[in-house]
Amino acid sequence: MILNKLEYRIKNTEYRIMKLDNSKQFLEGSHAVAEIIKLIKPAVVAAYPITPQTHIVEDLAKMKASGEGGFEYINTESEFAAASLLLGASATGVRTYTATCSQGLLLMTEVLFNIAGMRLPVVITCANRAVSAPINIWNDQQDAVTIRDAGWLMLYGETNQEIIDLHLLAYKLAETLRLPVMVNMDGFVLTHTYEPVLMPGQEQINKFLPPYKPAIGTYLDVKNPVTLGSLATPDSYMEIRKQLAQDIYLSSDLIKKYHTDFKKVFGRSIGDNGLVEEYKTKDAEVILVAMGSVCGTIKDAIDEMRERKQKVGLLKIISFRPFADEEVIKHLAKAKYIAVVDKSISLGSEGVLATEIKRAAYNQTKAKIQSFIVGLGGRDVTKEMIEQIIFDIKKDKTNKMHFISCTD
């Protein structure tokens, strides 16, 4: 009886809230993503289900079935087919979407390179998951970092709110820059977690993200015939690749610009500027660098350590590609220790983000930079583990990579 009453209250409150534009809703991460995609109005959604992405595409399929979603929804026989289908759809000049992760993302790899090389503005949500073998369906970020060189912009969100906001930013960037964007949300930790999110209204979205209209002659159209994805000989390939590299690198300025626009329209920000977010780094002796949902845990741990007068801070990387060197170094320059927390590993080297920070910090800081691997294959990352990292980086005389909370 009590439960029924409670259920009734929750349902009614939810209903009332959902009626209001621009108010907070209590949504599962995956559902929030599906909702924002519905509002963004892609023309084509093609997907193959894979845990923990399933709820996103399931919800989109439901929306299509109920007539809410105005997109074509195509079930494919594999992720390779889904990506190929989107490449073709995007080449005809329409907005496209899919979600995947782990083995599915890796199966797409060849097509991902083609999408980027052909400068098609496809947007993918990657529900970050560990990669086989051993088979493991839980969260880490190995899948996305493995295809970091494919030419996609890669954005990482900490909360479900950030994830839906990043999708809006992603489409804006993709369609202006003619570059594909991948929004990374930690599998289960975000996809299956209910959080209050502020769902933007259709009018706001239309204001920030007008309908996609590519320039005539840049997409497949019988009235203006062009060939896309043609051969480039040694005479021209290198210039085209340099152009792609530069456009991605310079896109960090555009992220800042659109982030300002985003703030004007929606009244909230994504990190500091859409690229990074600093948390108590100004006087910090030790700065942790991380990306994704683990930043939430780290912030809590930092608050506790600050109470004990430990000068600890966090730099959250939102944009992994492009990697905003200047923004990153600006916050790290004064620290004595920089602990880079990775939920992935480049086997035979160290954490991928750690390598990146070391590259960006070359000749810019004298701090000790060390790689810490946490939470592979969904192992919980606790506040104690964050404190362990702070302890380790100060104590360890070497610069070797550490596995945190690994029994062996």
Next chain:
Amino acid sequence: MKLKYPLEVNPGTTITNKTGGWRTQKPIVDHEICIGCDVCRKVCPEGVCFPTGEKNSKGRIFYDRDLDFCKGCGLCAKECPVSAIRMENDFK
């Protein structure tokens, strides 16, 4: 966004997009030996051997090739019945 190096290829641009860049050897035609038999034009996979319309000292219309598209396969040199074509290294 306008790309400095556009990726779309327009119809009818096969002539402007040169494909001779990957050649390592180029055919040299000796116009005096050429008998204008048309064999090189027939065997050329790229269709770049053509009669020049000019006559040599023996009154024969001699042939030449378009190096913008010749990929240096050497078929013309191999098939020429009077060995008027020889392959030479193409230096850049």
